[in-house]
Amino acid sequence: MKISELSYHDNSEEIFSLISDEPWCIFLDSGYPRIDTGRYDVITGRPSITLETYNKKTYITSDGNKVISEENPFDLVRENLGKKEENLSGLPFAGGALGYFGYDLSRRVENFSGNSKKNIDMPDMAIGIYDWSLIVDHHMKKTWLASFNRFHSTSLIWNDLQKIFSEIKNIKKNNFKIKSKIKSNISKKEYEKAFNSIKEYIRNGDCYQVNFAQHFSAEFEGDTWALYKKLRTHNPAPFSAYMNLPSGNILSSSPERFLKLVGNQVETKPIKGTKHRSIFAYEDKELAASLLNSEKDRAENLMIVDLLRNDISKSCESGTVNVPKLFALETFSTVHHLVSTISGRLDKNKDAIDLIEGCFPGGSITGAPKLRSMEIIDELEPDRRSIYCGSIAYIGFDGNIDSNICIRTLIYCNNKIHFFVGGGIVWDSTVESEYKECFDKASAMFKVLEEKSV
Numbered sequence: 474m475k476i477s478e479l480s481y482h483d484n485s486e487e488i489f490s491l492i493s494d495e496p497w498c499i500f501l502d503s504g505y506p507r508i509d510t511g512r513y514d515v516i517t518g519r520p521s522i523t524l525e526t527y528n529k530k531t532y533i534t535s536d537g538n539k540v541i542s543e544e545n546p547f548d549l550v551r552e553n554l555g556k557k558e559e560n561l562s563g564l565p566f567a568g569g570a571l572g573y574f575g576y577d578l579s580r581r582v583e584n585f586s587g588n589s590k591k592n593i594d595m596p597d598m599a600i601g602i603y604d605w606s607l608i609v610d611h612h613m614k615k616t617w618l619a620s621f622n623r624f625h626s627t628s629l630i631w632n633d634l635q636k637i638f639s640e641i642k643n644i645k646k647n648n649f650k651i652k653s654k655i656k657s658n659i660s661k662k663e664y665e666k667a668f669n670s671i672k673e674y675i676r677n678g679d680c681y682q683v684n685f686a687q688h689f690s691a692e693f694e695g696d697t698w699a700l701y702k703k704l705r706t707h708n709p710a711p712f713s714a715y716m717n718l719p720s721g722n723i724l725s726s727s728p729e730r731f732l733k734l735v736g737n738q739v740e741t742k743p744i745k746g747t748k749h750r751s752i753f754a755y756e757d758k759e760l761a762a763s764l765l766n767s768e769k770d771r772a773e774n775l776m777i778v779d780l781l782r783n784d785i786s787k788s789c790e791s792g793t794v795n796v797p798k799l800f801a802l803e804t805f806s807t808v809h810h811l812v813s814t815i816s817g818r819l820d821k822n823k824d825a826i827d828l829i830e831g832c833f834p835g836g837s838i839t840g841a842p843k844l845r846s847m848e849i850i851d852e853l854e855p856d857r858r859s860i861y862c863g864s865i866a867y868i869g870f871d872g873n874i875d876s877n878i879c880i881r882t883l884i885y886c887n888n889k890i891h892f893f894v895g896g897g898i899v900w901d902s903t904v905e906s907e908y909k910e911c912f913d914k915a916s917a918m919f920k921v922l923e924e925k926s927v
Contacts, residue, residue, distance in 0.1 A: 475631070476562055479616045482641050485514040485609050486702055491637055492518050493698045493717060497601050499571055500715040501867070505611040507709035507806075513565050514609040515867070520571075520601030521624045522553050525720075526578065527596055546578060546598050550868070551826040553602050558621055560871035564608050567619035569869035572600035573716065573723060573879065576858040579834045583844050587851025593859040593886050595720050605631075607638055621870045649695025651890070651922050658688040658856050661908065667853040668904045674849055675900050682776050683840040683849050686895030687911055688856045691922065693890040697722040697883075700890075700921070704883065708806050708917035712877035714865045721886035723860055726917070727877040728805050729812075731835045731864045732785075734828060734874040737819040739785055743777045743837035744878075745897060746770030746811025749913040750804070761809045765802055770811050773897050774800060778813045780836035780843060787831040789817035807917050825868045835878045838862040840897060860884055861893035883918065892918050 482488055489500040498518035503511030522535040526546045533540050533549065542549055550570050560567060578597045604627040605620040618634055620627050659667070664687065671683045701715045701724040708726045716723040730742040748764040751757040764770060778796060786794050798814035819828065839862075840846030861884070866876030884891040894915040896907050912919075 474560070474562060474567060475620045475622045476567075477618045477635055479607075479618055479635065479638055481609070481614045481616045483611065485516065486705070487641055488607065488609065488638060489516050489715070490698070491641070492516070493715075495519065496717060496719050497523060498717050499601075501566075501865075502705060502713035502715065503611070504705065504709040504711050504713055507706070508711050511711055512610060512612045514611070515566050516607040516609070517571065517603045517605060519630065520603045521626060522602035524549055524553065524598065524600045525596040526598035531598070546581060547826050547830040550600055551824070554868060554870065555623070557824075557872045558870045560869065560873070562617075562619060564617060564619050565873070565875065566606050566608070566867045566869050567871075568604045568606060568621040568623065569602070569867060569871070570600050571603055571867040572598070573860055573863055573865045574598050574829070574833060575860045575863040576834050576879075578863065579847060582830060582833050583847060585844070585848055585851070587848065589851050589854050589857045591857045591859075593857075593884060593891055595859055595884065595886050599716075599718055599720070605634065623870070647696035647699045649693065649697070649700045652692035652694050655689050655691040655919065655922060658690070664908055665904050668898060668902075668907065670853055671849065671898045672900070672902075680845050680849060681841045682773060682897050682899045683846045684838050684862075684895050684897045685850065686854060686858065686861065686893045688854075688891065688893050689915070689918075690889050690891045693885060693888060697724060697885045700724060700883070704917075704921050707921050708881065710805060710881065714877065716865070721884060723865070724883040724885070725865055725877065725879055726881045727865075727879060728803070728810060729837065729878040729880060731866070731876040731878045732828060732832060732874055733876070734819060734825055734872070736873070737821075739789055739817045739819055739828065741781050741785060741815050741832070742812055743774070743781055743815075743835065744810045744812050745774035745777045745837055747896070747910055747914060748809045749916070750807055750809060761802055761804065764809050764811055765800065769899065769901055771800055773899050774811050774813055776841045777837045778815060780841045781815050781832070784832040784836060785815060785817050785828070788820055788823040788828040790820050793818035808913055825872050825874050829864075829866065829868070829874065829876070833864070834862055835864065838878055838880065838895070858893060859891070862895075881914070881917065890922065894918075
């Protein structure tokens with residue numbers, strides 16, 4: 474491995490601004506300092522290999538050469554990662570696969586087809602193989618440039634990278650504006666119709682819970698990086714990310730971890746249960762307590778815990794899957810969430826790709842049982858979800874994983890900004906409360922987009 478220590482700078486967005494215009498640059502954002510538990514920020518770019526999947530075809534680009542494959546996209550990521558290497562640095566990501574697995578990739582995993590239409594022209598999967606990263610450790614107040622040094626090109630640009638990231642300077646502030654009203658793809662009446670259909674499916678025993686989402690969009694002009702900086706100020710979250718891709722940009726302020734793997738230790742932290750926050754401390758405390766004590770939300774959370782226990786058990790040693798935290802309260806800028814933690818030990822005959830593929834997409838954003846819920850989602854939601862409810866993830870050359878669930882995520886493509894908001898519908902859900910919960914979750918997005926950019 475190759476590691477160089479650089480001067481620590483406490484504002485990672487200023488560091489990333491130095492390369493934010495480069496295609497395939499990525500910022501994994503811990504939310505620090507607004508999230509005081511945030512520790513590691515990861516910045517990278519200039520991947521040696523890229524993989525972009527559209528339907529059944531994956532386009533693999535390396536050294537200017539492009540090949541097309543119809544193999545399983547997860548297998549292609551494994552193939553291009555190459556052999557696993559030990560990471561002696563202790564740093565979270567010094568190189569490997571990084572990008573997103575879109576929700577629509579689940580059609581390959583679960584082998585189903587439906588009627589919803591694709592209207593966001595982004596890949597179902599966009600992954601780069603990166604040989605270097607800049608890691609900012611806000612707890613230790615340290616910054617490192619690190620690499621497994623797998624590709625000759627990394628050695629050629631190493632000195633340039635050190636120079637780029639050592640010269641923090643004032644970056645010109647660009648603006649953005651929303652050029653049309655933010656619209657949902659369904660009316661409230663259509664939402665009620667879908668809600669009633671889901672209740673009927675539950676009554677008939679098809680499912681216990683379905684996560685149903687609305688798709689919002691508006692015409693957009695300007696700088697998406699400026700928009701992301703505003704988003705991370707208004708809605709800081711521990712699993713945030715910004716991705717600048719040739720096909721569009723991803724701006725995620727996700728509060729939810731999908732999968733983490735360090736060594737052979739597996740962890741997933743599903744969110745199920747949401748309450749809006751109040752500006753009044755006493756009322757806010759009451760809202761948090763009502764969420765913690767809500768039988769409906771606890772039952773909904775438990776369904777997903779059981780689903781995810783089953784999912785990770787496919788790749789974990791028998792008898793090692795457990796639930797160290799059940800129904801824990803986590804508080805963010807606009808909402809309270811109910812979060813559980815499931816852990817296990819990876820089977821010695823499985824790897825990081827097996828784990829992700831076996832759990833994909835995350836059960837907290839489908840429903841239970843998973844496949845039937847996904848079929849119902851595809852029947853009732855008019856638009857495909859694109860990146861929403863997929864995962865932004867890294868799989869290091871060392872085999873370690875960290876990943877989010879792509880909720881609270883903006884997608885920029887073809888001069889439009891998109892976001893989706895959903896919620897889990899169960900038998901005792903009411904249409905008014907579920908509809909309101911959607912807008913509670915979306916409040917930060919509306920605020921960021923509709924306030925005048927400065």
